Amino acid sequence: MKLIAHCVLVGLLVAAGMQNRAVRSARQPFPEKGFWVAETNPGKKSTIVRYYAHSNHLVSETTEPELLDITKLSVRKYLNGKLRKELEKDTTGQSAIKLYEIP
Template sequence: MKIITHYMLAGLLVAASIQNQAVSKATRSARQPFPEKGFWVTETAPGKKSTIVRYYAHSNHLVSETTEPALLDVRKVSVRKYLNEKLRKELEKDTTGQAVIKLYEID
């Protein structure tokens, strides 16, 4: 009877651990700052000392394209926060985004 109790206790602990991991993954980490709207894509050509950044709206509409004079390392949190802020500003300036038909609105 003790063995069954131990197995049941171990099973409960495993289930609690799995649930705890699922809940922690659902929240956004401070290490992974995501933009509220849209997304950005960086491109660095080999041998170049600059980075091309393209800013998109959620509908995959290209809002703008800029060239940063330095190499950007998107693994750094500060660079991702910088790009997210630039994306927010570019989306505020975008006037064509309001007129674009959303895919789910097409009959």
């Protein structure tokens, strides 16, 4: 009887772990267009963020005054929002040749 109880308990723990992993991956915010790259230099208290269009076209580069921890969900959402605004301001991205269009 104890063996059955232990097996049921192990099954519940495995199922809970799988559900937790699925929820965690669903919380990862990915930008709809483009991407950003954050760079922190050792010894500096700031973060350089570069925003790119999907075609690897550098849209803008900014320096955030503090260190950004991109492992935090709120920081990734913040950077995705800034990326969206930078892509809206970009006028060259509309006419830029895409990498896959180059012969």
